[in-house]
Amino acid sequence: MKPRHKRAAIILGGIAAVSLSAYLVLNAFQSNLVFFFSPSQVTSGEAPKNRTFRVGGMVKDGSVQRKDLTVTFLVTDTAQDVRVSYTGILPDLFREGKGVVAQGKLGDDGHFMATEVLAKHDENYMPPEAQHAVDQAQQTIKTLK
Numbered sequence: 001m002k003p004r005h006k007r008a009a010i011i012l013g014g015i016a017a018v019s020l021s022a023y024l025v026l027n028a029f030q031s032n033l034v035f036f037f038s039p040s041q042v043t044s045g046e047a048p049k050n051r052t053f054r055v056g057g058m059v060k061d062g063s064v065q066r067k068d069l070t071v072t073f074l075v076t077d078t079a080q081d082v083r084v085s086y087t088g089i090l091p092d093l094f095r096e097g098k099g100v101v102a103q104g105k106l107g108d109d110g111h112f113m114a115t116e117v118l119a120k121h122d123e124n125y126m127p128p129e130a131q132h133a134v135d136q137a138q139q140t141i142k143t144l145k
Helices: 003-031 039-043 128-144
Strands: 035-037 053-059 065-067 070-076 081-087 099-106 112-119
Touching: 035 039, 039 053, 039 081, 053 081, 081 099
Parallel strands: 035 053, 081 112
Antiparallel strands: 053 070, 053 099, 065 070, 070 081, 099 112
């Protein structure tokens, strides 16, 4: 084989290897991608039926029903509600009237079967360092006026 042919074969082999690697990475990325939808989007049909996604909002007051380790509750965005079922141990921060994000799949009947439930902490909480920075920024704005 001539040196020119060897060099062309190595270049083509390198391009093929890079292309295959890029395809595998993008395929893995797409299969692990999880989208977030609000209850209004889920009830309007924007959420996929056979794919895993996340739904988030507030746990509606008075909607939590427990039976052994299975918990059923409503997630609301104040406009629409989505019924969620989860079997397992809920996070300590899970409460009625508090924020929650559930990951799972939507059934054909519109019932969301969660495989993971994440409770959100209070939105008013801010680390002391961040609060101090915000306070200083507001003081600077007031002095410039």
